[in-house]
Amino acid sequence: MAKKDRRKVLGRGLSALLNDPQNDIHLIENTNANKLVGSIIELDIDKIEVNPYQPRTNFDEKSIKELADSIIALGIIQPITVRELDRNKYQLVSGERRFRASKSINLDTIPAYVRIANDQEILEMALIENIQRRDLDPIEIALSYQRLTDEINLTQIQLSERVGKERSTVANYMRLLKLDPIIQTGMRDGFLSMGHGRALINIEETEKQLEVYEKIISKSLSVRATETLVKNIKENVNELKPAKIQPKIFESAALDFGAYFNVKITVKGNEKEKGSIQIHFDSLKELSQILKKINLED
Numbered sequence: 352m353a354k355k356d357r358r359k360v361l362g363r364g365l366s367a368l369l370n371d372p373q374n375d376i377h378l379i380e381n382t383n384a385n386k387l388v389g390s391i392i393e394l395d396i397d398k399i400e401v402n403p404y405q406p407r408t409n410f411d412e413k414s415i416k417e418l419a420d421s422i423i424a425l426g427i428i429q430p431i432t433v434r435e436l437d438r439n440k441y442q443l444v445s446g447e448r449r450f451r452a453s454k455s456i457n458l459d460t461i462p463a464y465v466r467i468a469n470d471q472e473i474l475e476m477a478l479i480e481n482i483q484r485r486d487l488d489p490i491e492i493a494l495s496y497q498r499l500t501d502e503i504n505l506t507q508i509q510l511s512e513r514v515g516k517e518r519s520t521v522a523n524y525m526r527l528l529k530l531d532p533i534i535q536t537g538m539r540d541g542f543l544s545m546g547h548g549r550a551l552i553n554i555e556e557t558e559k560q561l562e563v564y565e566k567i568i569s570k571s572l573s574v575r576a577t578e579t580l581v582k583n584i585k586e587n588v589n590e591l592k593p594a595k596i597q598p599k600i601f602e603s604a605a606l607d608f609g610a611y612f613n614v615k616i617t618v619k620g621n622e623k624e625k626g627s628i629q630i631h632f633d634s635l636k637e638l639s640q641i642l643k644k645i646n647l648e649d
Contacts, residue, residue, distance in 0.1 A: 392465065393463075395460055427461060431464070432444040433466075434465070445476055493524040499513070500525075507521050524545075534560060534564050537564060542568055553581050562606075566610055583606065604628070611644070612641050
């Protein structure tokens with residue numbers, strides 16, 4: 352009886368986790384078609400293929416090694432989840448890190464929970480498992496959300512309910528896909544955060560996006576400094592629109608000074624190469640910080 356109750360708990364569909372009983376996945380138990388469904392069994396690792404819908408594309412080798420060491424010491428505490436594709440052939444639903452770690456130490460078998468799920472459910476489960484257990488990078492999350500909206504025709508409201516996130520959070524992730532591919536790669540490689548990316552989205556011109564991206568990397572700018580830099584760009588562009596086009600050095604100088612002082616800087620000049628630099632501050636405390644940076648105050 353206890354075993355039967357355990358199967359019921361383990362056999363709940365993804366919708367049970369998402370409070371969506373209309374889409375529950377029902378197990379086929381005690382049938383001649385498939386007696387393994389709903390069971391935890393030892394599977395030959397060579398009979399398991401990876402999940403093609405896995406949203407994670409970068410696996411940290413160091414963390415895999417640490418997990419492998421843990422498996423050597425304690426064994427696999429939580430079984431992976433698979434679905435049966437054909438006789439003696441299975442596909443991962445969740446647990447790819449455990450699967451990779453087990454293969455790295457040449458285990459012959461691995462404990463696996465067998466269930467039934469279609470491609471849509473596989474994609475959903477892979478996404479949910481990764482987000483809830485080990486964070487994907489912002490671009491991987493954004494791409495996964497995009498796949499769910501494109502392939503399963505979910506609205507952002509439906510998607511936010513499925514993944515347990517605010518609609519605004521989902522929208523912010525998906526907006527990251529508007530960034531230049533070079534910047535997206537930088538986010539995936541950890542050179543800048545989602546906060547940096549959200550600031551860069553406000554720059555429409557790709558060339559300027561990349562220019563600020565390079566400054567973030569070269570000057571190790573914080574998110575706040577990046578936001579200030581982007582604000583300066585947008586305000587300076589607006590100020591220059593009615594006037595004649597100024598040499599690019601004025602705009603570049605405003606960006607460099609703004610990044611250094613972390614405040615709005617306005618650089619103006621004329622055709623005779625004369626001009627002025629204006630430093631804007633919002634409080635005496637901010638002024639004091641500026642003075643310290645130029646060594647005018649102890």
